[in-house]
Amino acid sequence: MAKAPYGSWKSPISTDLIVAGSIGLSSPHALQNGRCWIESRPQEGGRSVLVQQDPDGKVRDITPAPFNIRTRVHEYGGGASLIHGDSIYFSNFADQQLYCQGWEDPAPTQLTHAEGFRFANGCVDTRRNRMIYVVEDHNVSGEPQNLIGAVDLKTGELTILAKGHDFYSSPVISPDGSRMAFMTWDHPNMPWDESTIWVTELDEAGMPGEMIPVAGGKQGEQKISVQQPQFSATGELFYISDESGYWNLYREKSGQSVCPREAEFGGPHWVFGMHHYEFLDSGKIICCYSEKNLDQLALLNPETGELEDIDLPYTSIGNLSLSGNRLLTVASSPTLFPEIIEIELSTKIVKTIKTSTDLELDQAYLSVPETIEFPTAGNAVSHGFYYPPTNQDFQGLDGETPPLIVMLHGGPTSATHAVLSFKTQYWTTRGFGVLDLNYRGSTGYGRAYQDELIRQWGIIDVEDAVAGAEYLVRQQKADPQRLAIRGGSAGGYTTLAALTFADTFKAGASLYGISDLEILAQETHKFESRYLDQLIGDYPEEKEVYQARSPINHLDQLSSPCIFFHGLEDQVVPPNQAEMMVEALRTKGIAVAYVPFEKEQHGFRIAENIKRCLELELYFYARIFGFHPADPIDPIVIDNLEE
Numbered sequence: 001m002a003k004a005p006y007g008s009w010k011s012p013i014s015t016d017l018i019v020a021g022s023i024g025l026s027s028p029h030a031l032q033n034g035r036c037w038i039e040s041r042p043q044e045g046g047r048s049v050l051v052q053q054d055p056d057g058k059v060r061d062i063t064p065a066p067f068n069i070r071t072r073v074h075e076y077g078g079g080a081s082l083i084h085g086d087s088i089y090f091s092n093f094a095d096q097q098l099y100c101q102g103w104e105d106p107a108p109t110q111l112t113h114a115e116g117f118r119f120a121n122g123c124v125d126t127r128r129n130r131m132i133y134v135v136e137d138h139n140v141s142g143e144p145q146n147l148i149g150a151v152d153l154k155t156g157e158l159t160i161l162a163k164g165h166d167f168y169s170s171p172v173i174s175p176d177g178s179r180m181a182f183m184t185w186d187h188p189n190m191p192w193d194e195s196t197i198w199v200t201e202l203d204e205a206g207m208p209g210e211m212i213p214v215a216g217g218k219q220g221e222q223k224i225s226v227q228q229p230q231f232s233a234t235g236e237l238f239y240i241s242d243e244s245g246y247w248n249l250y251r252e253k254s255g256q257s258v259c260p261r262e263a264e265f266g267g268p269h270w271v272f273g274m275h276h277y278e279f280l281d282s283g284k285i286i287c288c289y290s291e292k293n294l295d296q297l298a299l300l301n302p303e304t305g306e307l308e309d310i311d312l313p314y315t316s317i318g319n320l321s322l323s324g325n326r327l328l329t330v331a332s333s334p335t336l337f338p339e340i341i342e343i344e345l346s347t348k349i350v351k352t353i354k355t356s357t358d359l360e361l362d363q364a365y366l367s368v369p370e371t372i373e374f375p376t377a378g379n380a381v382s383h384g385f386y387y388p389p390t391n392q393d394f395q396g397l398d399g400e401t402p403p404l405i406v407m408l409h410g411g412p413t414s415a416t417h418a419v420l421s422f423k424t425q426y427w428t429t430r431g432f433g434v435l436d437l438n439y440r441g442s443t444g445y446g447r448a449y450q451d452e453l454i455r456q457w458g459i460i461d462v463e464d465a466v467a468g469a470e471y472l473v474r475q476q477k478a479d480p481q482r483l484a485i486r487g488g489s490a491g492g493y494t495t496l497a498a499l500t501f502a503d504t505f506k507a508g509a510s511l512y513g514i515s516d517l518e519i520l521a522q523e524t525h526k527f528e529s530r531y532l533d534q535l536i537g538d539y540p541e542e543k544e545v546y547q548a549r550s551p552i553n554h555l556d557q558l559s560s561p562c563i564f565f566h567g568l569e570d571q572v573v574p575p576n577q578a579e580m581m582v583e584a585l586r587t588k589g590i591a592v593a594y595v596p597f598e599k600e601q602h603g604f605r606i607a608e609n610i611k612r613c614l615e616l617e618l619y620f621y622a623r624i625f626g627f628h629p630a631d632p633i634d635p636i637v638i639d640n641l642e643e
Contacts, residue, residue, distance in 0.1 A: 001395050006402040006431035006479075007622060009394040010630040012365055013429050015614050018422045019043065019607035022357045025330050027273065028340050029083055030323035035353060036062070037328075037340050038069055038081065046605020050081060050088060052103065053353060064107055068093035071120040071272075073136045073146075074167070074527040075572055075602070078271025079121035082131060084153075089131060091119050098133075098151060111156040115139075119151070121169060121272035127177030128206045129153050132161070134168050134272065143526040148182055150206060161208050162200075167191070167527070169272060174231045178202060181214075181229040181237055188530035188538075191269035192413055192443070192450070194223035197239050199252075214252055215239050225447075227266050232279050238302075240266040240276065245447045249277060249287065251302065259305045264290045268413050268443045278322040286327055286345065288317040292371070292383065293417050293444035297329075299345070310348060314341075316417045328353070332419040334368045357422070364392035367428035369418045369436070376467035377460065380440060380452075384468055385418045387427075387434040388477065396431065403625055404433045404478035406465050406505070408487030408494045412457060412535070413450065415442040426614055430630070433478055439464035439494070457535035458501075458517075458549035461494045466504045481506060482625045486617070488512055489573060489602065493551075496581065500551040500558045507624045508562040509617045512573050512602055515581040516553075517546040523574055555584050561591035561641070563620040565613050567600030591641040593620060 024040030026048075036052040048069040050062040063069055071080040071091035081090040088101045089111065096118040099108035112119070116139035122131045128150075135149040135158070148162035148171050162168065165184035169191065172181050180202055185195040196216040200208040214237065216226035227247070229239045237252035247266035248257040259265075265287060266276055277287035277300075285300040295317040299308040316338075318330035325345045332338040339355040369385035376382045389402045396402060405427055409416045416436045427434050438444065439461040441453025452460060465485060472478040485505045487495040492513015499508045514520050521532050521539045537545045547553050562585065566578040575596065585592035595616055597609045604610050619633045623641060 002393060003397055004394050004431075005627045006389060006396045006400060007625060007627040008630055009389075009391050009429065009431040011391065011426065011429035012361065013422055013426050014631065015426075015611040017359060018426065018614070019611045022337075022359075022422060024048075025338055025340055025354060025356050026319070027081060028319060028321050028328040028330055030321045030326050030328040030342070031083070032323055035328055035340075035342065036083070037330075037354065040605065042605060042607035042610055045599070045607075048080070048093075050090070051354075059354075062088065062101065062103065063090075066094070067099070067108055071118055072096055073118045073120035073134055073272065075525045076271050076527065077120060079134075079273030082122040082124070084124045084131075089122065098156070100153075111153075112151060112158065113156065114158055117158070119149075121171065122151075123172055125150065125173050125177060125206060127173075130159075130206065132171040132173060132180065134171065135160075143529065146526075159206075161206075162198075162211065169269065170227065170229055172229050172231055173202075174235045174237075175233060176235060177206075179231070179235070179237075180208060181231070181239075183216075183227060183229060188533035189223070190413065190528075190531055190534065191227065192225045192242075193534055194218060195226050195269075197226045197229050197237075199237060215241055215250065215255070219243075227269050228274055228276060230277070230279070233281070238277070238285075242266075242447045249285070249300070249302075258285075258302045259300055259307055261289070261307070262291075262446065264444055264446075267415075268411065270411070270414065273319065275319040275321065278320050278327070280322070280325070280345070286320060286322060288320065288329075290444050293415050293438060293442075294371075295417070297343075310343070312343075312350065316419045334418050334420055335363065335366055337420050361425075362392065365425070365429055366390060366420070367425060367434070371418065372435075372468075372471075374468055374471040376440070377463040380460075382440055382464040382467060383438040383442070383445065385416065385436040385438075386472065386477070387424055387436065389428050389431045389433050391429045391431070394431065401476060401479040402431055402433045403482035403484065403621070404435060404469060404472055406435045406437055406469050406483070406485045408437055408439070408461075408465065408485065408491030409442070410487070410489035410491050411443075412439075412441050412453060412461060412490040412494070413443060414490075415444040423614070430618070433472065435468050435472060437465060437468055454534055455537055457490075457532075458493070458497045462498045462501055465494060465498050466502050469504055484508060484621055484625075486511070490514065492573075493517075496551040496562070497549065499560045499562060500554050503559075506560055507621055508560060509565070509620065510562060510578065510581075511565045511604075511613070512567060512570055513564070513577070514573055515551050515577050517550045518543070519577065520573065521546065525571055528572065552581055552584065555588055558585070558588070559590060561620070561624050561638075563593040563595070563617060563638075565595045565597070565604075565616075567597050567602065567604065569598075569600060570602045572602035586639050589640050591624065591638055593636055593638045595636065 027038040070093040101108035118136040314331040367387040367390035486509040488511035492510040
């Protein structure tokens, strides 16, 4: 084993390998004969394609180019496809209209011609030969109007079924077609703050009657978040609620938790199409739950509350799809890349259907995370996953302590999980330690932990980032002079806030991050337009708080170098958020670099850009921390940094 400075190790994980060998896997669907899923392909500009595998194992693309299965409802999308018998219905990204395609059809046929409307999260009303969708109308003045609508399967005609709330999600129809349930929430709440599940009777024509709230809302001073309504085969409504302090599974007829437990049976409702449980013919429920962001698949008896764990080598389990006793889901672990697996529930036999990468990486190169809890400000505890630098070919120089990157997830109401990711191993195989942080406000640890961020964003998340880095310094796992912090979106804001309001970090990377909270409050899209009310305070009434927590207003406190990456078509965090910060840093004389990407929105999907982003971030740290990367990198100008 050779000795070499941390950061300069030669890694088997190149950026070419990352973008060439990796695809995104989502929306698994167990068919009566075979299975299908959606692949997001960086090499095709991030195009999302429905892929089918028949019972004999033959795999083929169903979605022809240039069609792209992706909806922009709430901008974050999800729930863009729906399978009904021999037909596939999907939202096409280019025009946001619904298309229909048979399994053997060479090309889709346009179903709706509703310009300015977007569709997501559909379900089938077989009794009336129609689909029920969440619909977003952009033809109105001001913010778009959200509603529940029915789309005729023959004509594509749209009929409005419910409107009046700011947001809708998760419409479902009872097996006999007599009832419909759905979820709503209203400004200034986000769905994980306070939301409501409604039920209504449907007449013969499918028009709703009185809308009756059955779960969620507000009980006294307690706000309750609900999600994922589903009807059982007998027509009973089930749903997930955090009334107990954790997202547990409930049933309508009792209004009680089926299995009270300090565990999360749901997650934050950022995207449509979440499926954390399904009903078996036996009456049992197959579900996944999480304890401290480690997932577990289990069989649940709703009559007794008995929970039977299924032993699997996975720590993250995604959406569930059931056909008979065959379960299809997306799963991963610290040593297994995301893959679609099929489980025969009667035998517990697991079969890998599709992996997100064809790369076979020697386990000796893999950094396996340590789950850590560490003290933070206010006698509180924060959480994260620590990945040590790992490469079977190298070790650090004698007496050298490795650099550390603190990674911050987006949201901020979200979480990171202990899973195998190229984008983490890219750093650890080169000699960096990585702290993947679940600061206070992250999901997966109960409602109380999540709510700690209310009106505290930019304060306690920064405190936790600092505390985590300093904890690892005390453990002699990180060099205090080579601490970096990085994050995208909301994580980009915490990155910039930490660089501004603390002096712990010596470099940072902001990916489509936020620097001016006021501008974000004024310019962002509808879904998040009142999000900051919860995280910061009411605007403009508390304008001073927004100004006080915006890094752009405190450049006199900022003295650490930073690199910025931003998509020029970003509608969630406009690119001027980065550009203003970059210009200010240039003027102040602080080392700064800016990398804009054309044709990118919020998050990067194009292979070339994903590759360039990683390489330039490494190049930036190398210049700042004084090491030489093992691989040649086409450089970028870093303003205010001497050659």
